[in-house]
Amino acid sequence: MTHPRLSLNQATIKYADLDEALAVPVAAGYESIGLWREPVQAVGVPDAVRRVADSGLRVSSLCRGGFFTIEEGPTRRAAIDDNRRALDEAAALGAPALVLVAGGLPEGSRDLIGARSRVRDALGELADHARDTGVTLAIEPLHPMYAADRAVVSTLAQALDLAADFAPEQVGVVVDTFHVWWDPALEASVRRAGAEGRIASYQVCDWVTPLPADVLLARGYPGDGHIDFAPITALVEEVGYTGDIEVEIFNQYVWDAPFADVARITAERFDALVAPHLRPIPAPVA
Amino acid sequence: MTHPRLSLNQATIKYADLDEALAVPVAAGYESIGLWREPVQAVGVPDAVRRVADSGLRVSSLCRGGFFTIEEGPTRRAAIDDNRRALDEAAALGAPALVLVAGGLPEGSRDLIGARSRVRDALGELADHARDTGVTLAIEPLHPMYAADRAVVSTLAQALDLAADFAPEQVGVVVDTFHVWWDPALEASVRRAGAEGRIASYQVCDWVTPLPADVLLARGYPGDGHIDFAPITALVEEVGYTGDIEVEIFNQYVWDAPFADVARITAERFDALVAPHLRPIPAPVA
Numbered sequence: 001m002t003h004p005r006l007s008l009n010q011a012t013i014k015y016a017d018l019d020e021a022l023a024v025p026v027a028a029g030y031e032s033i034g035l036w037r038e039p040v041q042a043v044g045v046p047d048a049v050r051r052v053a054d055s056g057l058r059v060s061s062l063c064r065g066g067f068f069t070i071e072e073g074p075t076r077r078a079a080i081d082d083n084r085r086a087l088d089e090a091a092a093l094g095a096p097a098l099v100l101v102a103g104g105l106p107e108g109s110r111d112l113i114g115a116r117s118r119v120r121d122a123l124g125e126l127a128d129h130a131r132d133t134g135v136t137l138a139i140e141p142l143h144p145m146y147a148a149d150r151a152v153v154s155t156l157a158q159a160l161d162l163a164a165d166f167a168p169e170q171v172g173v174v175v176d177t178f179h180v181w182w183d184p185a186l187e188a189s190v191r192r193a194g195a196e197g198r199i200a201s202y203q204v205c206d207w208v209t210p211l212p213a214d215v216l217l218a219r220g221y222p223g224d225g226h227i228d229f230a231p232i233t234a235l236v237e238e239v240g241y242t243g244d245i246e247v248e249i250f251n252q253y254v255w256d257a258p259f260a261d262v263a264r265i266t267a268e269r270f271d272a273l274v275a276p277h278l279r280p281i282p283a284p285v286a
Numbered sequence: 287m288t289h290p291r292l293s294l295n296q297a298t299i300k301y302a303d304l305d306e307a308l309a310v311p312v313a314a315g316y317e318s319i320g321l322w323r324e325p326v327q328a329v330g331v332p333d334a335v336r337r338v339a340d341s342g343l344r345v346s347s348l349c350r351g352g353f354f355t356i357e358e359g360p361t362r363r364a365a366i367d368d369n370r371r372a373l374d375e376a377a378a379l380g381a382p383a384l385v386l387v388a389g390g391l392p393e394g395s396r397d398l399i400g401a402r403s404r405v406r407d408a409l410g411e412l413a414d415h416a417r418d419t420g421v422t423l424a425i426e427p428l429h430p431m432y433a434a435d436r437a438v439v440s441t442l443a444q445a446l447d448l449a450a451d452f453a454p455e456q457v458g459v460v461v462d463t464f465h466v467w468w469d470p471a472l473e474a475s476v477r478r479a480g481a482e483g484r485i486a487s488y489q490v491c492d493w494v495t496p497l498p499a500d501v502l503l504a505r506g507y508p509g510d511g512h513i514d515f516a517p518i519t520a521l522v523e524e525v526g527y528t529g530d531i532e533v534e535i536f537n538q539y540v541w542d543a544p545f546a547d548v549a550r551i552t553a554e555r556f557d558a559l560v561a562p563h564l565r566p567i568p569a570p571v572a
Contacts, residue, residue, distance in 0.1 A: 110514035116470070145431040147468035148512040149495045158470035182433035184402070184444035209435045213499040226434040228396035 002267035003275045007032035007060035009203070009248030010039065012266065013259045018043050020259060022055040028263035032058040032244040035093060037086060049092050060244035061138065061201050062090040066100035068122035069115040069152055080122060084129050091133040096243070097200040098130075099138050099174055102153040104146070115152045120162050127170045138200035139163060140174035143182075145215055156180055156189035163198055172200030175236055176248070178207055178219050181227045187235060194239020202236050203246040204229060204274055212252075219249045222269040233277035245274065288553035289561045293318035293346035295489070295534035296325065298552065299545045304329050306545060308341040314549035318344040318530040321379060323372060335378050346530035347424065347487050348376040352386035354408035355401040355438055362404075366411050373412070376421040382529070383424040383486040384416075385460055388439040390432070401438045406448050413456045424486035425449060426460035429468075431501055442466055442475035449484055458486030461522060462534070464493055464505050467513045473521060480525020488522050489532040490515060490560055498538075505535045508555040519563035531560065 008025040010016070010033060016024060018039045025033050033055075040048040040062075052059060065083040070076045083098075090098045102119045105112065123137060130137045139159040142151035153159050156173060163171040173193055180186055193199050206225030211218045222229055247266045254262055294311040296302070296319060302310060304325045311319050319341075326334040326348075338345060351369040356362045369384075376384045388405045391398065409423060416423045425445040428437035439445050442459060449457040459479055466472055479485050492511030497504045508515055533552045540548055 105512055110512055112467070112514065113517075143431065144429065144468040145497065145501075148493055154468050155470055161470075181398070182430040182440050184441055184447075207434055211431065211501055215431075215497055215501070226391055226396055228398065231399075 002029040003271055003278070004031050004281060005243070005245050005278065006030055006267060006270045006275075007034050007058070007244040007246040008263055008266060009034035009063070009246040010036045011063065012247060012249045012254060013262055014250075014255045016259050018048060018051060022051060022057060024259045024263045026055055026057060027260065028267055030057065030263070030267070032060045034060045034063065034246040034248065035095065036063045037089060040089065040093070045089050045092055052093055058244065059093045059095040060246055061097045061099050062086065062093060062095040064099045064101050065137070067103040068100075068119045069103035070106050071118070080125050083122070083126055087126070087129050087133045087135045087137075090135040095135065097136045097138040097172065097174075099140050099201065101140060101142065102151040104149040104152060112147070112152060116158075119153060120165070123162060123166065123171055127166045130170045131167070136169060136172045136200045138172050138174045140176060141179055143179045155183055155185070156193060157185055160189065160192055160196065160198060163196075168197040172198040174201045174203060175199055176203040176205070177227050177229065177232055178203075178205050181207060181232065186232070190232075190235050191239055194236075194241065197240070199236065199239070199241045199243075201243065201246060202241050203248050204233070204270070205247055205249045217250050217252055219251050221249065221254070221265055222247070222273045229273045230277050233274050237278055245270075288315040289557055289564070290317050290567060291529070291531050291564065292316055292553060292556045292561075293320050293344070293530040293532040294549055294552060295320035295349070295532040296322045297349065298533060298535045298540060299548055300536075300541045302545050304334060304337060308337060308343060310545045310549050311343060312341055313546065314553055316343065316549070316553070318346045320346045320349065320532040320534065321381065322349045323375060326375065326379070331375050331378055338379055344530065345379045345381040346532055347383045347385050348372065348379060348381040350385045350387050351423070353389040354386075354405045355389035356392050357404070366408060369408070369412055370415050373415050373419045373421045373423075377419040381421065383422045383458065383460075385424050385426050385487065387426060387428065388437040390435040390438060398433070398438060402444075405439060406451070409448060409452065409457055413452045416456045417453070422455060422458045422486045424458050424460045426462060427465055429465045441469055441471070442479060443471055446475065446478055446482065446484060449482075454483040458484040460487040460489060461485055462489040462491070463513050463515065463518055464489075464491050467493060467518065472518070476518075476521050477525055480522075480527065483526070485522065485525070485527045485529075487529065487532060488527050489534050490519070490556070491533055491535045503536050503538050505537050507535065507540070507551055508533070508559045515559045516563050519560050523564055531556070
């Protein structure tokens, strides 16, 4: 039995198909999973919805939408339309949030400010559909080392500024320890996010050095790196986050391990390093 | 003839000894150089002072001091003493600033806030000696991807907060495009740095993707990467910086090239991408 708020993000067992990705956390005592669109689409959304319901798992989030930085034209239109479909899929799956990766600088462009303004524009186009579907657009600030080629949203403060034009139910933020642990303004930004009701997802994984050759794969199990999960977790709790907590690890070593081992180690680390800093679980009524 | 404010940081021609490091920029028309302590110490400081004087070059900065995050004990005492010597060396060489790399988390520690507070403590111990020597302690915020293992000072705002207890002549900041270009708060922080008189050094090099296996070597010539030097340079100028502008490139490809080629390409890129955004050079009096 793992902590009831622990959710296994499907990317942590990247090579599992949807049935495996649902069976593994169930067998390991999880109650929640973070899904990705590709394995869902591989079986079709209606069928995925049935399989998720059969598993008994909650869906903590759907990954991912975004890629909003390209200039106006057919490719941008297709991206906006695809994000609308992603909201529909999240709603069908019962996911409260669609995780958004902003996108990097368009090919050949050095206009960082322009790229960031187009992220805001895209949120404006999608916010009504977010309200209609009941799914929150969850902006994930990515570590600044990805600013050029993956996400021009680099800090929690910036994500909150982008969200500020919209209701918290429409646009929120993801707090992922890997991406934000270094931020000198982290405490202030998490407090602001809590006060504004914008924390749509809290995710934990560790920052491991030396960084691997592919820095996209630099994440590790909690405890394998340099992040102190105690103060960040306690703060996210203190400011009012009550949702599931995902572990999402991109790491070739983790991906190559048996799925059941990954789920077990993830739960052990979570229970040792994260769970002690959460509010006590109310005792069941006798 | 290169731009009179261009300075070649010695690390850009890492394998040059001091004599070569002085001869190369002179031959390429530079008027300024950024020195490193190791090649200076290889010939001894008094001899280095003579050679620099003979070269006719200004010294824009000395690299580097810092490594302030270790807990109290003999190693920390040795680091503080070494920084005092570094200030003496900078003064002897005529360098206006000693560049500081804060240091990463101590081995096995996850206490980021504690490490950051020890940086502030070290500045407090060194500030009087900075005033006595006339050399500014120049805190260089490093890119957040180095927060664990190299520098717990990750943003310009944080560096300015650390400097705030001291006079600008004692403690300033380095604005290095590679480290700060991604920062959503960059404009606000540069304006604050200018208003407080704290910009001790402006350095330019580019952010090139994909990152190399060793992310310490990710820097490139201006123009080879994703940074738009125009707005950052214009802003640094606008807020009052009038000093030399260093190009400091850690990159194996650059290091393996002939020194003269590196100096020439650096000047070409600077003249094309940075110099147009500087104030005009006053015409000589006829």
